[in-house]
Amino acid sequence: MVSASAGQEEAAFAALYLLSAIEVWERLSYYLLMTLLVLALTAPVADGGFGWNSAAALGAYGGLVAAMQVLPVAGGALSDRLLGPARALRMGALLMLLGHLTLAIPHMVPIMWARIDPDFDRSHFLTAQISLQFRDGSTPEQLMVGSLYTGLALVALGNALFKPNISAIIGRLPFGTYAARDAGFSLFHMFVNFGGLIAILLGGWVASRFGYGPAFTLAGFGMVAALALMHMFRTIISSAEGTAVYSTPAGTATDPEAxxxxxxxxxxxxxxxxxxxxxxxxxxxxxxxxxxxxxxxxxxxxxxxxxxxxxxxxxxxxxxxxxxxxxxxxxxxxxxxxxxxxxxxxxxxxxxxxxxxxxxxxxxxxxxxxxxxxxxxxxxxxxxxxxxxxxxxxxxxxxxxxxxxxxxxxxxxxxxxxxxxxxxxxxxxxxxxxxxxxxxxxxxxxxxxxxxxxxxxxxxxxxxxxxx
Structure with a gap:
């Protein structure tokens, strides 16, 4: 296998920028959720929150963080052995989209239930729902908390497939030298943080102006944008998936497969x-x-x-x-x-x-x-x-x-x-x-x-x- 040429390296960085554009939208969705979750769980029900105490909210947040970090190991292994990076990337994005949209459901449950049941009193809704249990709650409470857990689970599973595979695809690009590879991953890391910065500024404004439901819906639209870019760049993603060109600093080619x-x-x-x-x-x-x-x-x-x-x-x-x-x-x-x-x-x-x-x-x-x-x-x-x-x-x-x-x-x-x-x-x-x-x-x-x-x-x- 030969070292990457100058033309190949240019193509590698061009693909990197396109993959980073996808990552900006995915990270916007991710940081919107991570920034607002505890706030949404502890906010009063009257304000569109869950009314949980801090301990229960931090417990749910901690569980999500753990799942976000640990599950990519299983997602990466599944991709390597069965799915392939490009397919796993698409499946992960779809699961995260469904998860973010599911997280918007709790915001709608009290509103819709009040139309079904004229005697429904939203001011007392979920007043006792301060733990992670919901088996003894009313039907609307079970719908609200159940959709919360379902949404979080879908996001965690989608992240498990998406997160390791976009890095793996970038790792296969023919950068040519160690320094160029490090430069590429540094740029990718910058775009990750750029998406997070937008999420913090935009998500906080949307949540305060329109509520947590619209904010989580906005996170879903972020994944829609990511999926649209993945479809537009599908040829580049597929070609990057099948590329494995590496070189040592001295220019001697190595084959990681061996x-x-x-x-x-x-x-x-x-x-x-x-x-x-x-x-x-x-x-x-x-x-x-x-x-x-x-x-x-x-x-x-x-x-x-x-x-x-x-x-x-x-x-x-x-x-x-x-x-x-x-x-x-x-x-x-x-x-x-x-x-x-x-x-x-x-x-x-x-x-x-x-x-x-x-x-x-x-x-x-x-x-x-x-x-x-x-x-x-x-x-x-x-x-x-x-x-x-x-x-x-x-x-x-x-x-x-x-x-x-x-x-x-x-x-x-x-x-x-x-x-x-x-x-x-x-x-x-x-x-x-x-x-x-x-x-x-x-x-x-x-x-x-x-x-x-x-x-x-x-x-x-x-x-x-x-x-x-």
Whole structure:
């Protein structure tokens, strides 16, 4: 098998942009759901919510997050063995579309039932429905909660097929060099976050203006757009599915199909361990730092107040600013990190994480009881974003490069499962922030990241022997 030519690489990036356009709409739907679910579950019934307590709502949310991260392993294995990436991608998108539309049903049940039963009192509807059980509820309650669970299950199953396979298809594109592959996956990662940014801004507005039902319906239309693009680009997807061109940095072609498990299991296992550790730190942005922004940060800039959660938007904003020029440099094999190995990029990523949490720890120490300026947290999140760009896309790129092409979807599913495990562990750490204090948490995280950085640098030659 020959190395990818310049023309093939141009075609690879053209296909990447089309696949990323599909991903923007799919991520818009995904983040609409993940952003609004807990709010919809805890909102009063009179406001179109479920009236659940926080514990029940967070329990349902946690179960969905776990399913979203773990099921792609099974979905990837099913795709590799039976369905194929392109077919699994279409099936996953259809299941998610049905799921999002099903999630709009609970909004309609009270309205329609009031027309069927003139004595129906919506003000008391679901007032006792504060647990995850619905067997003892009335018929409208069972319809409402049953459609909720059905919708969430369909979305989780669709995600299990869609999420690993779009990464697997991108992994088969003939990028030609490791640097170009990393650039491609970085651009793809940027589009993922772009879809999430639109979802946060648009979904919050639709939910507050029109209700949660229309917001979940909007998520369904996002999947309609994704399916329409998949149909338009079906030839490109099919051709990418059947492509498996790889090259080493030295230009020597390799054939992943010929790799034995002994050659790829060890490096993939090492990458997954690093991804778990990275996820523990990365997901602090949505957990600990979200709480920190709400309780310790002055959400004001130049005399203008704004919602504290807006500070977290520094993550996608920095990504949109940094990724295009960085990806261009990496594709041309120039600039910082273009020729760096995965172990060196990961070490640098943990170094930036250490810097970010050191800044936050120092801010806590210096301000004492006073509030922390918003720019301090925004700067820390910017460094975390740079770390995310160095580690996340490069790790996924490496996994899809190392494994045989007929195991690509399974490998991508394992990557997301490892990241999800890290997110779960990050929640355990964040839960202790109120007890031990933010400064202690920040110091511990910074210290661990320094230790991991030092360890990766010391072991970089060993990592190079196994292709990392």
């Amino acid at each position: 790799r034995t498990p002994a050659k790829w299991v060890l490096p993939v296992s090492v990458i997954l361990m690093a991804v778990v550790l990275f996820g523990v730190t990365l997901f602090q942005v949505l957990g600990t730092l979200n709480l920190y922004a709400a309780s310790r940060v002055e959400a004001s800039l130049w005399g203008v107040d704004f919602p504290p959660v807006w500070i977290l938007s520094a993550n996608p904003i920095v990504m949109l600013l940094v990724v295009p020029p960085l990806a261009k440099c990496w594709r041309e094999e120039r600039g910082p990190g273009a020729k760096a190995t995965l172990s060196c990029k990961t070490a640098a990523g943990f170094g930036f994480l250490a810097l970010a949490f050191s800044i936050l720890a120092a801010a806590e120490f210096l301000t004492k009881q006073a509030v922390v300026p918003a720019l301090i947290l925004a700067a820390a999140i910017a460094f975390i974003t740079i770390a995310e760009l160095l580690v996340g896309p490069s790790a996924l790129s490496a996994i899809t490069r190392i494994v045989p092409a007929n195991r690509g979807a399974l490998a991508a599913g394992m990557f997301y499962a490892a990241l999800g495990l890290g997110g779960f562990l990050s929640g355990l750490i964040g839960a202790s922030a109120q007890e031990v204090g933010f400064q202690t948490i920040f110091n511990v995280i910074a210290g661990c990241c320094v230790a991991i950085t030092a360890g990766l640098l010391l072991l970089r030659r060993t990592a190079a022997r196994i292709g990392l």
